[in-house]
Amino acid sequence: MxxxxxxxxxxxxxxxxxxxxxxxxxxxxxxxxxxxxxxxxxxxxxxxxxxxxxxxxxxxxxxxxxxxxxxxxxxxxxxxxxxxxxxxxxxxxxxxxxxYHPFTYRYSDLIDAPAGGSQPAARPISMITGGDLNIExxxxxxxxxxxxxxxxxxxxxxxxxxxxxxxxxxxxxxxxxxxxxxxxxxxxxxxxxxxxxxxxxxxxxxxxxxxxxxxxxxxxxxxxxxxxxxxxxxxxxxxxxxxxxxxxxxxxxxxxxxxMHSCVGKIRYLGVVLYDADRILETASRPEGELVEAQRDMILDPFDPEVIREALNSGVDRKIIESAQKSPVYRYVKEWRMALPLHPEWRTLPMLFYVPPLLPVTATLDQQGNYETETDFFSSLQSARLPIRYMASLFSAGDEAEVIAVYRKLLAVRIYKRAQTVGDISMEAARGALEEAELTPEDVEGIYYLTALAGFEERMVVPPFLREQVVELGIDVQIFQQERGAGFLHWPKRGL
Ligand code: SF4
Ligand code: SF4
CATH class of the missing domain: 3.30.70.20 (Alpha-Beta Plaits)
Known part of the structure; x- marks a missing residue:
């Protein structure tokens, strides 16, 4: 390993x-x-x-x-x-x-236009050649x-x-x-x-x-x-x-x-995962239907004593291991199996993951105008407005079961929280939904918290990398940041 x-x-x-x-x-x-x-x-x-x-x-x-x-x-x-x-x-x-052809406008056409009978217009021009452009x-x-x-x-x-x-x-x-x-x-x-x-x-x-x-x-x-x-x-x-x-x-x-810092929807989660590099070739060579599961398998449990021992042997810093134990990415990808890679069939083993959007109609209005929440997974998924097959083409190399499993979890969390907070669904039905989605009430609270309530520090858990060394050396962090930021074109390979 x-x-x-x-x-x-x-x-x-x-x-x-x-x-x-x-x-x-x-x-x-x-x-x-x-x-x-x-x-x-x-x-x-x-x-x-x-x-x-x-x-x-x-x-x-x-x-x-x-x-x-x-x-x-x-x-x-x-x-x-x-x-x-x-x-x-x-x-x-x-x-x-x-x-696309990058463009701007010749604003001087407006500013310097002589007085005349018609409104001047700024022409679009190419930002590369400076010539006139027909924007398409x-x-x-x-x-x-x-x-x-x-x-x-x-x-x-x-x-x-x-x-x-x-x-x-x-x-x-x-x-x-x-x-x-x-x-x-x-x-x-x-x-x-x-x-x-x-x-x-x-x-x-x-x-x-x-x-x-x-x-x-x-x-x-x-x-x-x-x-x-x-x-x-x-x-x-x-x-x-x-x-x-x-x-x-x-x-x-x-x-x-x-x-991530600027994300308005707070949709991004960042963290470290540990993986077994010995399995890269074997994983990337798997049949298409096995790729998602094989990639998930490569990601290792950061609490497993054997993984910790091997990580230390491979030179992974203890702080990075601790960071992996708090990683929101690990929870979504491995623990809850809710985040999938984009186009795994291209076999690059992408390390960004997506929780697919839940698009089925999950509630309908009854005769009195009250919302009725859908508790039957099968009919909810059947009414998905974007076909499961389409989502599977994006996120699971065509394996519809992977997408359905994620949708089941997303629906179960909604049903369970609705039963808890609104009370128009019985707890019995909600527990049935959890069972079908292979989730526990503790999982639901964890998913709900990380999805809806978690603060920035919990959504972004990265090891300090060089920060401590910078501080220990007495370097002003802001000056360090400016210099590293300005000098990025020189791509320093590692460390300070
Ligand atoms: S990821 Fe989506 S919500 Fe977040 S900043 Fe980008 S467009 Fe906005
Ligand atoms: S550029 Fe990025 S996304 Fe494309 S193959 Fe390289 S690492 Fe993967």
């Missing part, structure tokens, strides 16, 4: 309001430089929808991630040799139009447009639905959408790292954050093709690749990543 630590996140999608504050916090901090205008290390998509860059989930086109062929795990992109053939011309890259796309262009057959109908995940299901899905009274915030998944089996011919991308030993060495990067852009989530970007100004750094300069002084 080779025990390692990984900083990980859970996104509770029922709580996301699609405000994009996270995206703006990230943009203001990291990608407001020339060459980064089109980059959104954090973006929030409307689902169903085509995402950013457009249709990034279509791996027949982009060939990102891994496949198992003749029993062996290999990059879907092809061998190193085929990579070399394509190094000067790579057809598997999104082009600028697949993201932008960040979040399909925001809230779930019902539009022009955008949402092209969502690759809808391919798993029958013609009839698709037709019903786009009926007006059926319309529904949810938000999907995305950052780099800091994967355990990162295909971006494997695809890079220069060895410029690496995974930090102490926390598993995946970074691009700006010194080593030669700008080949194979990482962009290799990443199925399209979370590496090319800076046209510096000629280097860039990506989400999980705000490690902030975390090293005890601050939350900017996206």
């Amino acid at each position: 080779d025990v390692r630590a990984q900083v990980s996140m859970v996104f509770h999608l029922d709580k996301c309001i699609g405000c994009h504050t996270c995206s703006l916090a990230c943009k203001n901090l990291w990608t407001d430089r020339p060459g980064t205008e089109y980059m959104w290390w954090n973006n929030v998509e409307t689902k169903p929808g085509t995402g950013y860059p457009v249709l990034y989930e279509d791996q027949e086109q982009y060939r990102g991630g891994w496949i198992v062929e003749n029993g062996e795990l290999r990059l879907k992109l092809g061998s190193r040799r085929s990579e070399l053939v394509n190094i000067a011309y790579n057809p598997r890259l999104p082009v600028l139009d697949d993201y 796309a932008g960040p979040n262009w399909d925001d809230d447009l779930s019902g539009s057959p022009v955008y949402a109908a092209n969502d690759p995940n809808l391919a798993v639905l029958s013609e009839e299901d698709r037709r019903q899905f786009f009926e007006l009274q059926q319309l529904v959408y949810f938000y999907l915030p995305r950052i780099c998944n800091h994967c355990l089996n990162p295909s971006c790292v494997a695809a890079c011919p220069s060895g410029a991308i690496y995974k930090r030993g102490e926390d598993g954050i995946v970074l691009v060495s700006q010194e080593k990067c030669q700008g080949w852009r194979m990482c962009i093709s290799g990443c199925p989530y399209k979370k590496v970007y090319f800076n046209w100004n510096s000629g280097k690749a860039e990506k989400c750094i999980l705000c490690y300069p902030r975390m090293e002084i005890g601050e939350a990543p900017a996206c």
Whole structure:
């Protein structure tokens, strides 16, 4: 057993309001430089929808991630040799139009306009060339447009639905959408790292954050093709690749990543998990239907004495183990089995997890206008407005049982708390619901607390990393933070 630590996140999608504050916090901090205008290390998509860059989930086109062929795990992109053939011309890259052409307005057209008979207008211009632009796309262009057959109908995940299901899905009274915030998944089996011919991308030993060495990067852009989530970007100004750094300069002084710190819906949970690195290859090579369970299996119990002993042997700091014992991510992913990885079938072992949004109709109005809460799981799930098959395509490599199990838990928590607080459901029925969802009343209180009441310190549990060393050395934490923040392009590899 080779025990390692990984900083990980859970996104509770029922709580996301699609405000994009996270995206703006990230943009203001990291990608407001020339060459980064089109980059959104954090973006929030409307689902169903085509995402950013457009249709990034279509791996027949982009060939990102891994496949198992003749029993062996290999990059879907092809061998190193085929990579070399394509190094000067790579057809598997999104082009600028697949993201969007960054634009601003020529405000001088307004300010300097001579007096005249008609209202002046500011023309849109390219932020790259400065020339006039006909705007055809932008960040979040399909925001809230779930019902539009022009955008949402092209969502690759809808391919798993029958013609009839698709037709019903786009009926007006059926319309529904949810938000999907995305950052780099800091994967355990990162295909971006494997695809890079220069060895410029690496995974930090102490926390598993995946970074691009700006010194080593030669700008080949194979990482962009290799990443199925399209979370590496090319800076046209510096000629280097860039990506989400999980705000490690902030975390090293005890601050939350900017996206998490600013999250209005409090949907994000951050914590350390311990995992067995010896099982990466075997886990990533499993048949599709087993991938979620196998990935969950890799995550180790931080209270198990054997795990603690092996972790210490592998050099994991005792403070990190203590932090893993308080991790909200461990609770959601492993203990309660409620958070699932996005597109596990791409086999990168993503280390961000999502609690899928609960979209069934859970209450109806009776003749007197009173709410009747649904206690029958089966009929609730049957009335799910987004088909389970669609959610399974996103979060469990098509395994509908995984999604249903999570929905059962989400419904059971609501039913039990309603029985407790409103009293219009009998406790007997509520206990039956818990049993069916394999939850105990203690689990429900824990889930309810972490979902609805927990403060920031409980939602973000990271080990102090270098903070104590900084304080011990008598360095002003704020000055340290500024210097590390400003110097992030030099990517110091480890520690001070
Ligand atoms: S999400 Fe993409 S960029 Fe991030 S670690 Fe995984 S493969 Fe690499
Ligand atoms: S800030 Fe939070 S609630 Fe708002 S879009 Fe981002 S993840 Fe969702």
